Amino acid sequence: MKSSDGNRIRLQPMWRKVAYGGRQPGYDDNYTDETFLEEMVMNANVVKRDLLKVMIDSVSISHYLCIVALVVSTWTLTLNLDIDETTLLKLDVGLLLVGFSVLLLTTCPFSLKLLTKYVLNISFFISGLYVLAPIYHTLTRSISSDSIWALAVSLLLVHLFLHDYSGSTIRPPGALNNPKLTSNISLNASIVASVLVASRLPSRLHVFAIMLFSLQVFLFAPLITFCVKKYHFRLHLLFSFALMVVTLTVTYHLHRMFFILLLALLVFISIVCPFWLIRIQEYKFEINGPWDEAKLCFDITE
Numbered sequence: 189m190k191s192s193d194g195n196r197i198r199l200q201p202m203w204r205k206v207a208y209g210g211r212q213p214g215y216d217d218n219y220t221d222e223t224f225l226e227e228m229v230m231n232a233n234v235v236k237r238d239l240l241k242v243m244i245d246s247v248s249i250s251h252y253l254c255i256v257a258l259v260v261s262t263w264t265l266t267l268n269l270d271i272d273e274t275t276l277l278k279l280d281v282g283l284l285l286v287g288f289s290v291l292l293l294t295t296c297p298f299s300l301k302l303l304t305k306y307v308l309n310i311s312f313f314i315s316g317l318y319v320l321a322p323i324y325h326t327l328t329r330s331i332s333s334d335s336i337w338a339l340a341v342s343l344l345l346v347h348l349f350l351h352d353y354s355g356s357t358i359r360p361p362g363a364l365n366n367p368k369l370t371s372n373i374s375l376n377a378s379i380v381a382s383v384l385v386a387s388r389l390p391s392r393l394h395v396f397a398i399m400l401f402s403l404q405v406f407l408f409a410p411l412i413t414f415c416v417k418k419y420h421f422r423l424h425l426l427f428s429f430a431l432m433v434v435t436l437t438v439t440y441h442l443h444r445m446f447f448i449l450l451l452a453l454l455v456f457i458s459i460v461c462p463f464w465l466i467r468i469q470e471y472k473f474e475i476n477g478p479w480d481e482a483k484l485c486f487d488i489t490e
Contacts, residue, residue: 228475237469242462244425249353250454251413251428254435256348257450259405261438263385266398276397283404284310287412294415314400321396328387336384343381350374352410378406 262279265271271279288306295302328336350370382402386395417424432454439447 237466239462239466242465243458246458246462247425247428248413248417250458251431252351252353252410253348253450253453253457254428254431255405255409256344257435257439257446258431259402260344261435261442261446262401263398264442266394267385267388269390273391273393273397276394276401280397280400280404283401287404287408290412291415294419313403317399317403318396321392321399324383324386324399325389325392325395326387328384333388336388340381340384343377343384347374347378347381347406350377375406379403382406 262271262276266276288310291306292303351374352368352371379402382399386398386402389395389398413424416427436447436451436454439450
């Protein structure tokens with residue numbers, strides 16, 4: 189084709205988007221036309237969160253924090269001999285009956301086979317713990333008390349940091365369960381901390397009672413909480429708030445500094461953190477467009 193002055197005009201082919209860096213004659217590799225940004229989408233995958241919903245979701249964290257605080261309070265009272273072994277055993281039996289009843293009521297369908305399985309597992313668990321109590325009693329005799337308390341506190345912090353608060357790895361017996369590595373580390377840390385504390389008690393019966401109490405809480409409390417939450421969510425919220433009140437009352441009478449620290453943590457987790465999360469949502473900026481890697485979709489029909 190020629191222009192009016194007789195010069196030949198070179199026709200350039202229309203630019204089109206070519207996947208995976210396909211080169212087009214007449215255009216640079218990084219060339220984009222004016223339609224390139226028409227497919228840009230902003231904040232397509234950003235989830236809009238509600239403050240009340242986030243606060244309700246944070247109850248699970250506050251709930252378990254109160255459970256651990258109650259365990260620490262019981263350890264302290266037992267080490268100070270304010271709770272004797274008889275009272276502690278009665279507490280163990282009460283917790284066992286309550287947890288066993290909740291598990292049966294919230295697990296469907298109920299059957300005699302399931303009941304027998306629960307009874308056998310709990311019997312083996314208690315028998316093994318009673319046999320090992322003398323070993324736990326003398327396990328840390330050569331270690332100083334300061335080292336024991338420092339290690340126990342560190343292990344509890346590891347337990348709280350790695351605990352699965354979402355309940356994604358907790359399932360009733362008989363269901364498929366694939367625990368995460370962090371969940372296993374968290375559980376093992378709590379068990380080792382219980383053994384360290386129990387080894388400082390004066391008698392073997394004390395050791396057995398406190399170990400049974402600790403393992404009931406650390407092993408079965410998350411399962412009971414999961415079953416109650418799945419069975420009736422409002423009942424779970426009511427139980428969580430009642431547990432917070434009981435825990436704050438116990439810690440207030442035990443140690444004022446412990447009470448202030450726990451109250452500050454509960455307020456921070458349940459109120460400050462949700463509000464903080466909602467506020468920073470407005471700064472979230474996500475851009476999607478034709479420059480993203482293509483996602484292959486397969487339509488499988490039978």
